Amino acid sequence: MTTTSRRSGSATAAMFLSAALVLTACGSDGGDADDKAGETHSVTADNGTIEVPVDPQRVVTIGNTTLPFIDMGGEPMGVTDVSASELGLIPEEQKATFEAATNLGASADQVDMEQLAGLEPDLILAQFPESEFEPLEKRLESIAPTVFWGLGTEWKAFADGLARAGDVTDELGEQKAEFESKVTGIQETYGEIIDDISFVNLDRWASSDPGTYSIADFGCVEIAQDDIGMDFPEAAEGQDPLGWTSLPFEQLAELSEYDVITYPVDAEGRPTEPFAPVVETNTWKALPAVSSGRALGVFCPGNNSYGPVLQYLDSLDAALATLPAKE
């Protein structure tokens, strides 16, 4: 659930989706499922305006929609695979929901279309690279109404769209309220401390080349920057995200200019397995931020729906609480 949504264009995407996600109820507003059976409304996403059931009963999720939909209380009947590492980060009941669904393939481009059609879904929710959608679009839409988002979609707009299309807006509303509350709490508690501090967020993934790391400017750090107001480096307008560039360990020494370093840890607070080689280097240990206790491990289970983001905010809150006042 680490969609690499780019900062560049994310605000535009948010505005676009917020404005374009038009729901036109064609029937009554009654809460009874029976009343809504057969009724449709139109939803606008990256593949246009689609007529979908108001109360979908047989939902299939493909790609990055699976865990966010389950996080919002959805119960898909068919899913594509999720990595073991992602699955290990979600609550047990959500894992049970995932495992109860029919597995349709490892990824979007490997979906078993025959098996998918056999499930007779009334709605398909999909998020994966745009380049992979074009060859699948007609086949998916011939099976059921398909709502598709590309990977560049800003996460809040994506959550809104997913909740409305999949009819899980109640849970989303609660999550959004909790999110606002936590963000406000962090701003009020640490606002004065973080105002004058320069942060840098590092990351390293299982796919990273040995001896390299990245200054990550996408993922959970976008929430710290955009919603909380922390100052992290970001790519210049129109440039690729900083996180796309692998930097050799040799350049760790250049991080001395930052007051605070944030880096990825697991739920127990240990550096993530891919990042562990970084904290073992002598250069890391010699960094001023590290030696002065200003290297903060932050847990980011995902940034594509509110559930994992709330966990991230809890972790960030706890990490900032350890931050000594700037001398």
Add this chain to the structure above:
Amino acid sequence: MTALVLRHDGPGTVTVPGPRRRLIGLVVALAALLVLLALSVMIGSTAIAPSVVWDALFHPSDDIDQFAIRDYRLPRTVVGLVVGAALGLSGALIQALTRNPLADPGILGVHAGASFAVTVAVGVLGVRDIGGYMWFAFAGALVVTITVLGLGSTRRGQSPVVLVLAGVCVGAVLGGAREALQLTDPDAFDALRSWNAGSVVGRPLDLVWPILPFFAVALVLAFAVSGPLNAMALGDELALAQGVRLVRTRVFAIVALTLLAGGATAIAGPIGFVGLMIPHVARWIVGPHQRWIFAYSVLLAPILLLASDILGRVVMHPSEIPVGVVTAFVGAPVLIVLVRRTKASGL
């Protein structure tokens, strides 16, 4: 070096430099290697003053820039030296053994065996760090080469042609199996994507030292068979007439090149062109004398590898290009030029 260029005095005649000139050339190559070693420690993606480099090596302290020298540049320089020498010598061995100027260590399945073993280690056994799967790569290279040796053996011994065919077949089978595994396991795909590029970055010296004894054994074996390989270049019958023990020579040569190429591939991943190109350059300089070709290859290959690595550190700043990518870009045109300029690189 220009003094050592072969001259074509007429049809069918090739003048090769004498022992003295070969020795001078070797000293020049050694000097060039020492310069490259120094440059490799001094040049990187971070600007560090030469005085800091000097202090890092001879007056160590906890200065953060000194760590960059001791922990990253020095190890990758040593890795470049060791891996380069191993690839160069293994390339010279395989070309002499198969009497094929287009042969490189991968032709006996070394790369295929190492890659397949790494895929199994990552995808099936869950090994994640390079220290873990390095030994799988080494074992994979050894096992596959021994298998190729077995498959390529006939009642009359090992024929170079049958050996190469066996290597190509086994390589194709393992390549298919590896791709199937990678397609079903994204983690294995990620690990192999990085490893397949061939790099000397992030290889701690602790992982390199255990491989060195294998290289030492291979070095002794290689020079031990250099004389018999000279005789075998004239054909098996003539070599037999000169008292060369063909089977023993081939087995020693294969063991040596497998240890060298397998070890180098285990440390750095598959790096192309070095093992193919450097023996051509060596042959171009010294003529068809295997012992000299081997000696030159041991010195020239690290020069190419270190120069390529230095180039890879600075051309895409702040990022770096894996040395395996650079050697392909640098090596291919150079090889074409060399082959077109002289027939001396032929066997």
